[in-house]
Amino acid sequence: MNNRSLNRIAFQTIFTKEVLRFMRIWIQTVVPPGITTALYFIIFGNLIGERIGEMEGYSYVEFIVPGLILMSVITSSYSNVVSSFYFSKFGHHIEELLVSPVPDWVILAGYVCGGVARGVVVGIIVTLVSLIFADVNIHSYLLTLAVFVLTSILFALAGFINAIYANSFDDISIVPTFVLTPLTYLGGIFYSIQMLPEFWQTLSLANPVLYMVNAFRYGILGVSDINLGVAFAIILLFIVVLTAFSLSLLQRGVGIKS
Amino acid sequence: MTALSIRNLQKTYANGVVALKGIDLDVQQGDFFALLGPNGAGKSTVIGIICSLVNKSGGTVQVFGHDLDSDPGAVKQSIGLVPQEFNFNQFEPLEEIAANQAGYYGVERKEAFRRAEICLRQLDLWDKHREMARSLSGGMKRRLMIARALVHQPRLLILDEPTAGVDVEIRHAMWDLLREINRQGTTIILTTHYLEEAERLCRHIGIINQGEIIEQTSLAKFLGRLGAESFELNLRHPLAGFADQSVGGFALRQLDDLTLEVEVTKGQSINSLFAMLSERGIEVMGMRSAQNRLEQLFMDVVSGGGPGE
Numbered sequence: 001m002n003n004r005s006l007n008r009i010a011f012q013t014i015f016t017k018e019v020l021r022f023m024r025i026w027i028q029t030v031v032p033p034g035i036t037t038a039l040y041f042i043i044f045g046n047l048i049g050e051r052i053g054e055m056e057g058y059s060y061v062e063f064i065v066p067g068l069i070l071m072s073v074i075t076s077s078y079s080n081v082v083s084s085f086y087f088s089k090f091g092h093h094i095e096e097l098l099v100s101p102v103p104d105w106v107i108l109a110g111y112v113c114g115g116v117a118r119g120v121v122v123g124i125i126v127t128l129v130s131l132i133f134a135d136v137n138i139h140s141y142l143l144t145l146a147v148f149v150l151t152s153i154l155f156a157l158a159g160f161i162n163a164i165y166a167n168s169f170d171d172i173s174i175v176p177t178f179v180l181t182p183l184t185y186l187g188g189i190f191y192s193i194q195m196l197p198e199f200w201q202t203l204s205l206a207n208p209v210l211y212m213v214n215a216f217r218y219g220i221l222g223v224s225d226i227n228l229g230v231a232f233a234i235i236l237l238f239i240v241v242l243t244a245f246s247l248s249l250l251q252r253g254v255g256i257k258s
Numbered sequence: 259m260t261a262l263s264i265r266n267l268q269k270t271y272a273n274g275v276v277a278l279k280g281i282d283l284d285v286q287q288g289d290f291f292a293l294l295g296p297n298g299a300g301k302s303t304v305i306g307i308i309c310s311l312v313n314k315s316g317g318t319v320q321v322f323g324h325d326l327d328s329d330p331g332a333v334k335q336s337i338g339l340v341p342q343e344f345n346f347n348q349f350e351p352l353e354e355i356a357a358n359q360a361g362y363y364g365v366e367r368k369e370a371f372r373r374a375e376i377c378l379r380q381l382d383l384w385d386k387h388r389e390m391a392r393s394l395s396g397g398m399k400r401r402l403m404i405a406r407a408l409v410h411q412p413r414l415l416i417l418d419e420p421t422a423g424v425d426v427e428i429r430h431a432m433w434d435l436l437r438e439i440n441r442q443g444t445t446i447i448l449t450t451h452y453l454e455e456a457e458r459l460c461r462h463i464g465i466i467n468q469g470e471i472i473e474q475t476s477l478a479k480f481l482g483r484l485g486a487e488s489f490e491l492n493l494r495h496p497l498a499g500f501a502d503q504s505v506g507g508f509a510l511r512q513l514d515d516l517t518l519e520v521e522v523t524k525g526q527s528i529n530s531l532f533a534m535l536s537e538r539g540i541e542v543m544g545m546r547s548a549q550n551r552l553e554q555l556f557m558d559v560v561s562g563g564g565p566g567e
Contacts, residue, residue, distance in 0.1 A: 003331070006364030013361025013370075017354070024349075092345035096406075099309045100362035101334040258271060258312045 018114025041133040067189030077119035081159035104250035115156030144219030157242035267317035292456035295466035338412030348392035363410035377405040
């Protein structure tokens with residue numbers, strides 16, 4: 001058997017296993033983001049949003065649609081990979097892969113694509129929920145899809161690195177709680193940074209999530225606080241760095257080999 | 259052809275523990291080889307390194323001529339591992355566990371499920387193929403790990419204490435299966451604490467102690483070093499007032515009314531013992547080895563005494 005077909009089949013196997021895993025527990029993995037988003041729309045969009053009025057030419061409920069979709073995608077992609085890979089370490093079934101001839105990059109690709117798949121499924125559900133509350137006309141399908149997929153890949157990689165270093169179940173919730181959630185909430189989902197004082201505007205530019213949310217918002221609404229080129233450069237740079245770092249961790253066996 | 263060739267293999271863990279002090283080990287193709295040693299001797303470290311679960315500190319490992327450092331893919335493709343601890347996803351159905359493992363070795367999905375069925379049937383698990391692995395008993399879980407290790411048809415099967423905690427009936431069935439797998443050409447390396455198991459199954463042994471190989475030979479040669487062997491004789495009629503004595507050079511000792519223990523030294527014919535007992539009107543109904551032979555030698559070697567050639 002040549003390496004190419006082995007890699008293809010191994011990738012399909014890991015990907016299928018990952019998709020079956022989160023679909024088997026769909027009530028925990030796919031449904032909650034839909035309910036949470038509906039609550040955001042009811043509270044922030046309808047009840048509070050009517051008092052806020054328009055933001056960058058859109059009603060508040062329309063303005064928050066892209067951010068809420070992307071927030072669900074970020075959380076789902078990250079949590080899928082971090083929980084699945086950490087659980088495979090905890091239960092030692094990562095050894096099934098380590099003893100097999102699957103190259104490190106295929107293992108990484110399989111887990112990351114599993115995270116992206118969950119991000120896509122959740123993204124579709126949240127988008128459908130959004131359509132109940134807001135009238136969404138997509139400005140650029142290509143741009144929207146590109147940001148959607150790239151952001152999902154980026155956070156799936158981040159989840160993978162978190163899982164590699166995690167030694168307990170606490171370790172897989174610390175980063176999402178204390179890092180990911182603050183960055184996401186302060187990433188311009190619910191507001192435009194133009195509303196902030198200059199100091200906070202400048203500080204917000206250090207938040208990578210801001211670039212993703214704004215690029216995604218541009219794809220859907222056609223408005224953004226930041227330059228699109230810069231946003232894509234930052235997303236791609238993070239993907240390259242996190243991929244290289246993940247492969248280096250796998251190659252050295254950090255957290256998975258003695 | 260050599261199935262496994264290890265040279266100067268060393269392992270020092272991050273905490274400074276030296277697990278392997280530069281071992282050499284050879285296992286020939288088609289062999290049934292036992293790697294024995296007390297707890298903490300380094301058996302699992304050796305297996306971990308061969309199977310890429312542990313990073314070695316030095317030395318070389320070759321499997322069927324493929325070097326672990328320069329051609330890890332070919333090495334891994336050749337090996338099937340049955341580890342000591344259960345290491346499958348307890349929340350997956352048996353069929354998926356086995357089929358996924360085949361997929362990791364490049365077996366197409368349809369063929370992977372066909373092979374999974376064959377292996378699960380072989381290990382008598384097919385009637386549970388859609389059940390979650392967590393619902394299995396301990397013995398079934400052990401069999402599942404063997405089925406999983408066989409699904410990609412490895413040339414070298416490594417079993418790390420495969421029958422630990424398995425009841426006698428299943429253990430014997432597993433022995434039969436392993437003999438059959440070996441007969442079909444698969445090289446097998448076995449670690450076990452049941453020395454009777456090694457004696458029944460294996461043709462060659464290696465004994466590792468404190469990170470060093472202290473013995474590597476054929477089982478027959480090793481057992482040949484025994485100077486004397488004790489047997490227990492079950493008698494038809496109770497024997498009263500039989501003082502411990504020597505009969506025709508055999509040292510006899512009465513354990514109870516119906517049991518005698520005899521020590522047979524190297525070179526003595528057991529036929530002459532039966533003839534002499536028969537002359538004295540002592541009828542023997544059965545006999546068994548008083549101590550497992552391999553166990554006796556193993557204790558000698560590991561304790562540093564050594565049986566000598």
